[in-house]
Each structure stands twice: as C-alpha cells, then as structure tokens.
Amino acid sequence: MDHEMVVRDKMTEQYLLDELSPEARSEFEEHFFQCRDCAQDVRAASLFVEQSRQVLGEAADAPTPARQRVPEKQTAGWLAWLRPAFAAPALAALLLVVGYQNLVTLPQMSKAVSNPQVLPWTSVNIGTFAEGSSITVPQGSGFLLFVRIPPDGNYASYQAELYNPAGQKEWSVSIPVVEGRDQWPVQVPAAKREAGSYSLRLRGISSTGQSTDVGHSSFELRVQ
Amino acid sequence: MQFESFDEAYLTRLRAGDFRTEQHFVAYFTALIRIKLRSKLSTREAMEDVRQETFTRFFVALRAGKIQQPDRLGAFVNSMCNNVLMEQYRGGRREAPLDEDEGNEIPSEAVDIIDTLAAKESKEQVRQILDQLSERDRRLLREVFLEERDKDEVCRDFGVDREYLRVLLHRAKKEFKKFYCRSFGDDPPAFATAG
Numbered sequence: 293m294d295h296e297m298v299v300r301d302k303m304t305e306q307y308l309l310d311e312l313s314p315e316a317r318s319e320f321e322e323h324f325f326q327c328r329d330c331a332q333d334v335r336a337a338s339l340f341v342e343q344s345r346q347v348l349g350e351a352a353d354a355p356t357p358a359r360q361r362v363p364e365k366q367t368a369g370w371l372a373w374l375r376p377a378f379a380a381p382a383l384a385a386l387l388l389v390v391g392y393q394n395l396v397t398l399p400q401m402s403k404a405v406s407n408p409q410v411l412p413w414t415s416v417n418i419g420t421f422a423e424g425s426s427i428t429v430p431q432g433s434g435f436l437l438f439v440r441i442p443p444d445g446n447y448a449s450y451q452a453e454l455y456n457p458a459g460q461k462e463w464s465v466s467i468p469v470v471e472g473r474d475q476w477p478v479q480v481p482a483a484k485r486e487a488g489s490y491s492l493r494l495r496g497i498s499s500t501g502q503s504t505d506v507g508h509s510s511f512e513l514r515v516q
Numbered sequence: 517m518q519f520e521s522f523d524e525a526y527l528t529r530l531r532a533g534d535f536r537t538e539q540h541f542v543a544y545f546t547a548l549i550r551i552k553l554r555s556k557l558s559t560r561e562a563m564e565d566v567r568q569e570t571f572t573r574f575f576v577a578l579r580a581g582k583i584q585q586p587d588r589l590g591a592f593v594n595s596m597c598n599n600v601l602m603e604q605y606r607g608g609r610r611e612a613p614l615d616e617d618e619g620n621e622i623p624s625e626a627v628d629i630i631d632t633l634a635a636k637e638s639k640e641q642v643r644q645i646l647d648q649l650s651e652r653d654r655r656l657l658r659e660v661f662l663e664e665r666d667k668d669e670v671c672r673d674f675g676v677d678r679e680y681l682r683v684l685l686h687r688a689k690k691e692f693k694k695f696y697c698r699s700f701g702d703d704p705p706a707f708a709t710a711g
Contacts, residue, residue, distance in 0.1 A: 302682050302683075302686050304689070305682045305685045305686050305689070306682065308685065309660075309667060309678075309681065309682065309685065310555065310667075311678065311682075318598075321552050321594060322591060322594055324548065325545075325548055325590035325591060325593060325594035326588075326590040326591050326594075327590075328702060331544075331548055331590075332693075332696075332697070332702060333689075333693070334548070334551055335547050335548070335551070335696075335704050335708070336689060336692060336693045336696040336697075337685070337689040337692075337693075338551045339638065339692075339696065339705075339708050340642055340645075340688060340689050340692040341661055341685075342708075343638060343639045343642040344642055344646060344657060344661055344662075344688075345661050345662050346639060347639060347642055347643045347646055348646065348654070348657065348658040348661065348662045349662055351654075351658075455648060489691070491648050493650065505650035505651065505652050507650070508648070508649075508650060510648075510691075
C-alpha cells in the first residue's frame, strides 16, 4: 500500500468509517505506523471524530427552552425608557447619529456608488467538492463572488448566506432562478473584515416557501 | 513543537534510555495503538493491557539489541501489537512472567492544565467546523458517529451514497487539520494519548 494510493482513495476516511476489508485494514495500519504524514492524518481525523461525538451529543442533550413567565417587573421596565431621565440623552444620541450620517456617511457612499470600481473576485461553486478558492482584498473593500449553482434543483429562487470565520451570518441575498443560467455575480458589500475562511451557504426556496439546504462552499479571504 | 526524526540518533538515544526520547516514542505510538485497538477491543482495560504489553516487549527487544533499523520502528511496534492482540484473542498470555523492572520502563502519561486547555480549544474548533455544516450534514454525522446507526441505512435515509459521507468527513477533517497541525505539529496532543 503506497502513500499516493492512501491519499487518492481517502483511506483514512474509509478506515474510520469502517469500510475497509480486514486485509486492507491491516495493510493501512502497517502503513500509518510507518508513514508520519498518514499517522498525523489518522490522528487528526480520529480526534475530530471523537470530539464530534461529544459536541453532537451535547447539542442533542441541550434542553429545549421552556416557555417562561415574564416577571411583572420586566413589563414595567419597558415603559421606563419613556421617562425623561432616559428619553433626553437618548434623543441627543439619536440626533448625533443622524447628523453624522447626513454630513459624513451618505456623501461618502454617494461618491463610492457614482465612481466606477474594479473589484477583486473569486468563484464559489456550490455542491461540488473542489478545493476552496481564495481572494485578497484591501481592508474595508468589497468584492465579487461568482456563485455557480448546481442546475439540478427545482426551486422558485435561492437564498445565499455569507458566514464569517466566527460562524456568524453576515448577510443573506436572494438569487433568482433563470433557465439556462447557473452563475451569478454577488457583490459583497465593503466592510471591515477579518481574514479567514468564509462560507457561502445556499438554500433553495420552493414555490410554497419551503427552504432546503442546497449546499455550501468556502473561500479563504486574505486582507491587505 | 520539536520534530523528532526516527533516525539512527533517535534509536541510539532510545537504547540509552534517554527519558525525553522514550516519552516521545511512547506518546507517538500510543496514539496510533489506541486508534488501532478501538475497533478490535471493547474495553479500555483490554486496550490498555495490549498497549502496555506492546511497549514492554518493544523495550525488552530494544535492550536485547534486536532492533537495528530506525526507519522500521513503526513496523516493529505495529507487528508487536498484532502479536499481543493475537494472544489476547486466543486467551493466552506470554509464558514468562515480566520482571519487575520491565513493567517500570514505560514513561507515564500525565495531563496537565495546558493539555486540558488544549483539549478545550480543540473541541471548540470541532464545534465551529460542525456549525458551518448544513443542518442535514450535521444530522448525518450525528447518526453515524453518535447514534452509530448502520451507515448504509443512514445514507439511504438521507438520500446520499457512501462517497458523500466519505467526502463530508474528508472536508471536515481537512478543515480541522489546519488547526491540528498548527497546534500540535507532528506529535499527538497529550490529552489525546492519556487514558
């Protein structure tokens, strides 16, 4: 059993999924006891599986939140925000924000929209298992994602969601279904972002509004 | 993390009883032996018996000058482990009792606060990777690894084939390996090798 064959046939995964014959299993064990790369691969995969069991088990055991009586104090507290002691500073803060937006933010945005720009871009192929792409963008700059969607769905539309390296959803956007078209350019708004692995998740929306996971793809964002 | 090469110098240090080298050797192959034995033995006790016996025999052979090829250390350990397992299955034990000294040669495995933190960090990384999967894929992995249902049945229920499951695991492992290699390098983390 040579190393190339082990990597090509995903022997580590087959081993952990118990898919190998006893002979192949024995040969693979002999290989990874000798091959340091495969030993590392098997150790990492084994640790992942072991800890996945724990994490998935915790998620399964987590109690569903029961309906709780809202204490009476909280309902009274909601009205407390309308008292002058809170209202005046809140109004002042609001005026400050509105003033800043009108004098600074909106003029900057208007200038950005009216000037032509060449944006960095990368392709994101949903539903395939190709290597993730990477893109380098200046800090605070937007970029384009060319999203390729598998053609075999039967949906009325799609919803694309971008998740940052922390696993938080940044935004979602609706993508129409057009016959004969399987690639869409999605402009990712300019924002201050951290470098790392981002994930674009695609959901198919049926004519009855039902949402189904179609797939996802990751790309590596590098920030200049 | 210092990379240890299984070369002539390593074998010489092992023969000389260098503690750090022995510690590295035992930790490195303990991880692999445990992975190997998980599917073959049902109790922790039985796995620990085989592990201890394997290392005991190895060090006896080493001291007797029977191990000469440093690049075959892994094959030697695997082979010894297979022999011990075979005897375990047959219900037999080695005929000659161990000398007191032989049992004391294996460095003990200690897990300290740093290892506990490393385990926590590793688990958090796994959690993040699982959170990035679709709900469907998470459920698929739960059925396979936590519920331990028959994999063909699970694949049928989810409308996928075994290749899909393999690739799903492959991608998740690949993601996890970035963290694993960065954190632990070439050697297994102590929390993964200790009982």
